[in-house]
Amino acid sequence: xxxxxxxxxxxxxxxxxxxxxxxxxxxxxxxxxxxxxxxxxxxxxxxxxxxxxxxxxxxxxxxxxxxxxxxxxxxxxxxxxxxxxxxxxxxxxxxxxxxxxxxxxxxxxxxxxxxxxxxxxxxxxxxxxxxxxxxxxxxxxxxxxxxxxxxxxxxxxxxxxxxxxxxxxxxxxxxxxxxxxxxxxxxxxxxxxxxxxxxxxxxxxxxxxxxxxxxxxxxx
Numbered sequence: 001x002x003x004x005x006x007x008x009x010x011x012x013x014x015x016x017x018x019x020x021x022x023x024x025x026x027x028x029x030x031x032x033x034x035x036x037x038x039x040x041x042x043x044x045x046x047x048x049x050x051x052x053x054x055x056x057x058x059x060x061x062x063x064x065x066x067x068x069x070x071x072x073x074x075x076x077x078x079x080x081x082x083x084x085x086x087x088x089x090x091x092x093x094x095x096x097x098x099x100x101x102x103x104x105x106x107x108x109x110x111x112x113x114x115x116x117x118x119x120x121x122x123x124x125x126x127x128x129x130x131x132x133x134x135x136x137x138x139x140x141x142x143x144x145x146x147x148x149x150x151x152x153x154x155x156x157x158x159x160x161x162x163x164x165x166x167x168x169x170x171x172x173x174x175x176x177x178x179x180x181x182x183x184x185x186x187x188x189x190x191x192x193x194x195x196x197x198x199x200x201x202x203x204x205x206x207x208x209x210x211x212x213x214x215x216x217x218x219x220x
Contacts, residue, residue, distance in 0.1 A: 004187045011178050011188060015195060018174035022199070024088075025160040025170060029095035030153050036096065037103030042133065044108055055104075062101030068162050070094050075166045091163035091170075099156050103149060110145035111137055150207035154200045161196075171195060 043055040062070070075090040085093060114137050122132035164173035175192040179185045 007182065007184055007187055008191060011182075011191060014178060015171060015174055015191060018169055018171035019195060019199070021088075021168060021170035022157065022160045025091055025095055025163060025168075026153065026157045028092050029099055029156055032092070032096040033099035033103050033152075033156075034149070036100035038107055040100065040104035041108040041111065044104070045111055046129070059101045059104055062098050063105075067094065067098050067159055068165065070098055071162060071166060087163075087166045087168045090166055091160075091168050095156060095159060095163070098159070099152055102152050106145050106148035106152065107141060110141035110148070113144050114140045146207065146211050150203065150210070154203050154207075157199050157203065158196055 040055045040059065043051050044059075046052070071091065071094040074094045075085065075087065078084065111133075118136055118140065119132060122136040123129075127135065160170055161172040163170055164176065167173070169177075171192055175188050179188050182188070
């Protein structure tokens with residue numbers, strides 16, 4: 001036990017350097033993924049000819065293939081056709097494209113869950129389709145989608161571990177480097193798992209705060 005404590009005192013500060021990259025990947029991909037996911041959801045709801053079919057194909061492709069394969073395609077595959085990204089950029093791009101597909105389905109389902117009467121009321125007031133979505137439907141849909149969106153963010157935090165395969169020094173890559181130096185896989189993997197758990201727990205608390213906020217606003 002003392003050996004593990006000594007190892008922790010040495011390893012935890014080093015592991016925390018990888019947490020910065022983990023949060024960078026998670027937050028960047030979530031923000032960009034929300035933007036892209038919202039656009040994809042709108043295309044599918046509006047049933048824009050051709051674009052809605054392409055959006056559906058994109059969602060199916062991203063959800064139907066492993067994230068690890070998508071990372072390999074972007075980082076190792078695209079250079080063969082002249083498209084090359086730095087590891088951090090490739091990681092954020094892969095995570096964004098992947099999570100956006102899931103977020104688009106959450107948002108599409110939430111907007112479909114808004115009562116039809118809300119659409120009719122907005123349109124009867126003279127609002128066009130986009131203003132109706134922006135001012136009436138989307139705010140209500142976000143409240144409905146909060147649990148699903150938060151779950152996607154928590155999953156995204158754990159999925160960032162996959163970008164270690166493209167040599168980005170996020171939490172898992174740093175952990176592997178420490179294991180190579182100390183030959184102590186069990187305690188180091190447990191420490192990394194504990195850090196992921198703490199990050200997930202913090203975002204769960206954020207989710208509960210957001211849900212309470214929307215709950216109070218809706219109750220008024």
